[in-house]
Amino acid sequence: MMETIEPPSSSIAGDGDVAADIQAELDSLLASTAVEKTFMLAPSTMSITPTKSVVTVTTVSDASTPEPVVSVANIPKSNVVVSTVVSSPQKIVSVGDKPVVVPTTPPRTIAGIKRPASTGPGQYVTKVIITKNPTLNRPISNAVTMTTVSLTHVPSSMVQTITQGSSPVKLVTMSRGNLQSKGIVLSPLKQSPGMLGNKIAISPLKSPSKVGTQPISISTPKKIAPAPMPGQLIAQGPSGVVKATFLTMSTTSGVSTMTIAKPLGSQVATVMSGGKAVPVSSNSNKIQTSMQSVQQIFPGRKFTYVRLVGATNTTNTPSKTIAPAMMPKAIQPATVSMTSSQPQLIQSAGPLKMATLPIAPAQSVVTAKPTTTHIPVSVSSGPQGRLLMPANAMPSLRSAGQSPNVAQLPAGTTVFATTGPGNIVQGYAVVPAQFVAQLQQHQQQQQPTQQHPTAQPAAPNQPNVSGSSGYVPIVTNNYQATSTSRHPVNGSVQVEAPGTRPRKPCNCTKSQCLKLYCDCFANGEFCSNCNCTNCFNNLEHESERAKAIKSCLERNPLAFHPKIGKGKEGQADRRHNKGCNCKRSGCLKNYCECYEAKIMCSSICKCVGCKNFEESPDRKTLMHLADAAEVRVQQQTAAKTKLSSQIQDLPSKPSILANTGERLPFSFITSDVAEATCHCLLAQAEEAERTNTSHREAEQMILEEFGRCLLEIINSASKTKGPYQP
């Protein structure tokens, strides 16, 4: 499978020169006069302050998206940084016979912002979608233009769209200023302010009357992308262009990793993304299969391994530099097609230095000497933006202030070329401690293996697989939906065991989980831990599944796109891409996809009797109740937890012991216990107040709560009954 992608020699460990080479390259990249273009996707938590970087992405349009659009969404809390450093200006890589980078195409205006949608509350999708350049536009059926790549994932991510105009770089779409807040900075060097004006504004939620401007979104970045298709990412800046070709994207669940081949010119393009990965296949055969399908579902919540190859050649013939020896199966960029059964790394001609930082366990550091540098990139993805990293990686990168020597970097280290402040130092991204810690935990569970970094887990959805692949998904417990307390996440959805991404199991019986009726399938995931019967949505039925996917796409090319476009955090900008058609639920029940996504209906909804609009009294009432309930639950839970813990370690002094040796009742009522009880009562009172409960009823509620607290105390006390034992 994935191993085939890697050059044979690259896997060899022990070449001491490689590290040096890598470092040299990095040094040159960082130190050179090169212009850095930084495209950063970073969670707000990261204090990255991008400066004048510009990201230019040229690309492509897939069938559904005519305009070249690049969308990037970031996920909160994810540490995703996409950066491109271009040192040599003039290079333009061409794909096929046409220069990809050239902005000669008329500026497409484009529309707008695309919002990657999240499939559901709490799920975010961060995607980088690159569509092919119009000039290169070709039928998808032609394998050649495989340029559509979507990286998706991450819930509540923002999406930015950049299009290229006639000027070198134009930033076409920016979402409203929230980029900064999210740590995403996209600033075109030469952007003309006016460009922004052309952007289509996204209309806010519809008013009750449903009047509003609708965004014309051409395509919405979706979770699904033709996944493992080779794609190209091109970043162009004043000084140069970087082209990256995605050769392979494999996915397991959770993380997307791209391996980037750095051109000799020292240009580096790094793209990270996280998102749902379409369960591709675990073995090479499967991979091939997925490659063949015109569109693969790109992952969503799974790990996606993407290998990017940055072509530096200025020549138009991208393919020429394929290094057979290194990459037996290399395919020329131009000819790369989705149909190619064997995903290969495509490299531009020219001697490229290839260094591989194996993701694999520690032992291997750098291996081959080929000219390409493979840098495992960890991507955060998933609803929460999980960071997936190579298992053994990175411990010590964090020392801030220093730019780690490349040679010193552990295998699997993520290297970002960015200049942002914060934890990113000199082009290196520092992984938050929490991730590292998690990583380490996984490492312990992991078996050191020499597997190729891109190895696919047999079962993408199965947690344990990741370990064998060398990548460890970093699972964070702090799963957070976009919704804040005001918009509680649907907690019931989380079904999976701790450490696993929350996912609701399906219960399909007649669809074989190969129709969009099945949420798993619709989300581009394999069924895992589901309750379905006769399920074909698994690796054992890959061919059927592939057919089904194809079928769905034929029916609706956007079938696997997120239904909910994502805007800023919160629901403000989120909108159902198709709108609902509710007739009887008033759009205030989960039957309604808008309501289910915690968003209001918009003008594109065709619902009847809709009550799901901003000013709707019914909606407000519901929200109110929901919030109150949530608050109450939280408070009570917290209070009880505290109460219990307090009781557990009640100070038992001799004086509180009866002659029998038992603690006397009063000894259980410590100040802490009393305080906790008061909290419970206050919470109850607040809730009553919130719900406009009558005074009388409020009193009753509070008294009942008091009763419950007393019971709690008594129960706790009874547990500690018996002779006092310190």
Added chain:
DNA sequence: GAGTTTGAAACT
């Protein structure tokens, strides 16, 4: 848990 309701997806 069984049965009903609902609206998206699939089908015609």
Added chain:
DNA sequence: CAGTTTCAAACTC
């Protein structure tokens, strides 16, 4: 594209 059927989830009791 509209009308109907199918489907699995949401909801009710």
